[in-house]
Amino acid sequence: MNARPxxxxxxxxxxxxxxxxxxxxTVGADVAVVxxxxxxxxxxxxIVPGVGAAAPxxxxxxxxxxxxxxxxWVAAERPFLGICLGLQLLFDGSDEDGATTxxxxxxxxxxxxxxxTLPHIGWNQVERTRPHALFEGIADGADFYFVHSxxxxxxxxxxxxxxxxxxxxxxxxxxxxxxxxxxxxxxxxRSGDDGLRLLANFVALVxxx
Amino acid sequence: MLRRRxxxxxxxxxxxxxKGTRFVDLVDEGDPxxxxxxxxxxxxxxxxxxxxxxxxxRRGTLLDIVERTARRAFIPLTVGGGVRSxxxxxxxxxAGADKVALxxxxxxxxxLITRCAGRFGRQAVVVAIDARSIAPAAWEVVVKGGxxxxxxxAVAWAQRAADLGAGELLVTSxxxxxxxxxxxTDLLRAITSSVRVPVxxxxxxAGPDDFVAAVRDGGADAVLAASIFHxxxxxxxxxxxxxxxxxxPVRLVPEAVA
Numbered sequence: 325m326n327a328r329p330x331x332x333x334x335x336x337x338x339x340x341x342x343x344x345x346x347x348x349x350t351v352g353a354d355v356a357v358v359x360x361x362x363x364x365x366x367x368x369x370x371i372v373p374g375v376g377a378a379a380p381x382x383x384x385x386x387x388x389x390x391x392x393x394x395x396x397w398v399a400a401e402r403p404f405l406g407i408c409l410g411l412q413l414l415f416d417g418s419d420e421d422g423a424t425t426x427x428x429x430x431x432x433x434x435x436x437x438x439x440x441t442l443p444h445i446g447w448n449q450v451e452r453t454r455p456h457a458l459f460e461g462i463a464d465g466a467d468f469y470f471v472h473s474x475x476x477x478x479x480x481x482x483x484x485x486x487x488x489x490x491x492x493x494x495x496x497x498x499x500x501x502x503x504x505x506x507x508x509x510x511x512x513x514r515s516g517d518d519g520l521r522l523l524a525n526f527v528a529l530v531x532x533x
Numbered sequence: 534m535l536r537r538r539x540x541x542x543x544x545x546x547x548x549x550x551x552k553g554t555r556f557v558d559l560v561d562e563g564d565p566x567x568x569x570x571x572x573x574x575x576x577x578x579x580x581x582x583x584x585x586x587x588x589x590x591r592r593g594t595l596l597d598i599v600e601r602t603a604r605r606a607f608i609p610l611t612v613g614g615g616v617r618s619x620x621x622x623x624x625x626x627x628a629g630a631d632k633v634a635l636x637x638x639x640x641x642x643x644x645l646i647t648r649c650a651g652r653f654g655r656q657a658v659v660v661a662i663d664a665r666s667i668a669p670a671a672w673e674v675v676v677k678g679g680x681x682x683x684x685x686x687a688v689a690w691a692q693r694a695a696d697l698g699a700g701e702l703l704v705t706s707x708x709x710x711x712x713x714x715x716x717x718t719d720l721l722r723a724i725t726s727s728v729r730v731p732v733x734x735x736x737x738x739a740g741p742d743d744f745v746a747a748v749r750d751g752g753a754d755a756v757l758a759a760s761i762f763h764x765x766x767x768x769x770x771x772x773x774x775x776x777x778x779x780x781x782p783v784r785l786v787p788e789a790v791a
Binding site: 339340341342343346347375376377380409441442443444445446447448449467469471472473491492511513514515516517519520 | 534535536537538573578579600603604607608609623626627628629630631632651652653654655656657700701729730731754755784786
């Protein structure tokens with residue numbers, strides 16, 4: 325593996341990509357913003373970022389021919405990180421707008437109904453349920469930045485995917501891991517030094533893959 | 534537990550940070566990306582840019598500043614001032630902002646809130662409300678930088694904005710802004726008790742105790758200030774220490790990174 329792995333960041337029109345581009349570049353990756361399935365070829369890892377609602381995001385992934393290539397990428401156990409909406413899209417479907425999503429992780433995206441404020445916006449603690457290299461060098465319970473109203477709820481059969489939880493009127497899953505498949509509900513690219521550390525850990529995992 | 538946020542606000546005019554009293558008498562206070570990075574290192578939880586000139590022909594300057602800032606400060610950035618359409622919001626987000634604050638344009642066309650939320654998600658849409666006291670426990674929405682009254686009740690507009698798709702409200706007391714006489718906690722409480730979305734308090738910060746009052750008495754989720762940080766009258770760490778001492782959850786950042 326080359327010293328600077330090539331990370332494909334999927335662009336499906338969901339807003340700010342500058343932050344993730346700069347954060348990954350800072351921690352030693354080369355970023356390729358990709359807008360179609362073909363462009364995944366040659367990448368060492370894929371990141372699906374994004375905020376917003378599931379249905380328009382899925383429509384854009386479909387329109388750009390990215391849906392099947394992304395499923396194939398994960399099925400081949402290649403390195404993958406979903407961020408915020410990019411994590412939610414891995415589930416079977418979303419209660420937000422009834423969208424059918426990628427169906428890679430068993431469960432649904434549900435609203436944080438018991439939250440005292442909604443959307444859940446700001447810094448909150450990420451409590452790990454097991455050790456993982458993604459959080460190497462980061463204190464358990466460290467603050468990360470969240471901005472969302474919905475979160476993925478794993479089926480009971482898939483509860484072993486939980487890597488961390490966060491509390492906002494009740495605990496929700498804030499990070500998942502299954503082999504090379506990783507997802508976080510918070511925004512590491514907007515979470516200061518700990519966020520950069522997490523992305524550096526992801527880049528290290530990609531290098532080792 | 535969700536932390537209460539401390540947010541430095543950078544009023545930007547023609548590519549520079551400025552601050553005036555009651556939106557006039559502007560004084561140059563520095564380069565936006567440079568100040569943004571300093572604040573991120575000092576423990577700011579988020580940043581707000583308000584483009585207070587917002588002349589259409591100068592939008593390119595703002596977008597350039599947004600991108601330079603996003604590449605230097607790894608904390609969230611909200612940009613407000615002069616955004617009037619979904620396509621203008623898209624440009625600001627693509628430049629590196631996480632949220633856009635709508636103010637005058639949302640009052641003129643409330644459905645803009647819904648269109649922007651539909652396109653980018655409600656978490657990206659902040660509605661900024663400038664309010665002026667008109668009677669005990671009554672506030673009117675003002676627009677165009679405080680120069681024009683609308684006749685709208687501020688609390689009713691806050692509820693409507695949230696219903697239309699705002700993910701957050703930035704509530705500024707025009708009476709207090711730039712005066713250092715403390716936040717209008719009655720205005721804040723009237724709004725925070727009637728909406729579920731997070732509310733950012735703005736206008737009137739003089740010292741750390743004001744931040745405590747905005748959260749404890751006003752129910753604010755986040756507190757914004759400009760001059761006291763730009764002029765180094767108080768450090769963000771001092772404000773957070775006072776909030777922590779008052780029992781409020783805040784994110785403490787090690788001194789070493791400052």
